[in-house]
Amino acid sequence: MEIFYEIKPLRAFLRGKRKNLSSIGLVPTMGALHQGHIELIKASRGQNDLTVCSIYVNPTQFNNAFDLEKYPRTLDSDKEKLEKAGCDVIFAPSNEEMYQTKSEIGFDVGEIGSVLEGEFRPGHFNGVAQVVCKLFNIIQPNRAYFGQKDFQQYKVIENLVDELQFDIQLTSVPIFRERSGLAMSSRNQRLNESEKANATVFYQSLLMASELVKKGEQFITVKNKVKQMCEATPNVKLEYIEWVDTKNLKPVQNVLDGSVLLIAGYVGDVRLIDNLLLE
Ligand code: PAF
Secondary structure: OEEEOOHHHHHHHHHHHHOOOOOEEEEEEOOOOOHHHHHHHHHHHHHOOEEEEEEOOOHHHOOOHHHHHHOOOOHHHHHHHHHHHOOOEEEOOOHHHHOOOOOOOOOOOOHHHOOOHHHHOOOHHHHHHHHHHHHHHHHOOOEEEEEOOOHHHHHHHHHHHHHOOOOOEEEEEOOOEOOOOOEOOHHHHHOOHHHHHHHHHHHHHHHHHHHHHHOOOOHHHHHHHHHHHHHOOOOEEEEEEEEEEOOOOOEOOOOOOOEEEEEEEEEOOEEEEEEEEEO
């Protein structure tokens, strides 16, 4: 496995490889890797000759300085996990390397990025779009893999690829869960055991909400029930649960097919998200 911290040598290496390879897969991450990320590596390895994993905690997508400071950074153990998973290349740049010049070009990802997460984390998706564009330009992968846990992020990146006409095939890989149901997330590393147990309320809420909407319950009633369930769980604060169309993230009322339930909230000071596709 090769590790690059700088763009120039990575580009030179990939240029050389491209001559003999038919495809390169990219798994963009912010590190603190878990099994969910390893599933992305597996998916990429299954479809490409060479897999690049980027590890970069991108400051421009954090709207909260505390969250950025506390984001887990575990490069040494990430390297071990990636080596074991058969990843070919790690790209782990510094902030200076990624943002060599002052950023003058702003990103506006439009309506799809302004609702849900966009409402609670203003500017978040603009930062995601900015860094993903940079990674796509630097690595020029044929395919890129993202986790379904960040459902809205995937929609934003799909739009980006369409609008800017990147010749990159995107794949969303299903959520990988702990046995308790808790969706795997790098931020889970900041939870102690009892907080992890409390955090399962988000998945339980999604399951309950899915049962209720399938029975035809009004979504306003479902929301209230989820609110009560979260309020009854120590240290948990619900930010939102919404039921939306997977295509445009607009609220739905009674159409199950092609819809998704999305939830976000805090356990202590750790913000978590999860979702459940309905059919
Ligand atoms: O999903 C993530 O880990 C990040 O948002 C991404 C896509 C690597 C961009 O920094």
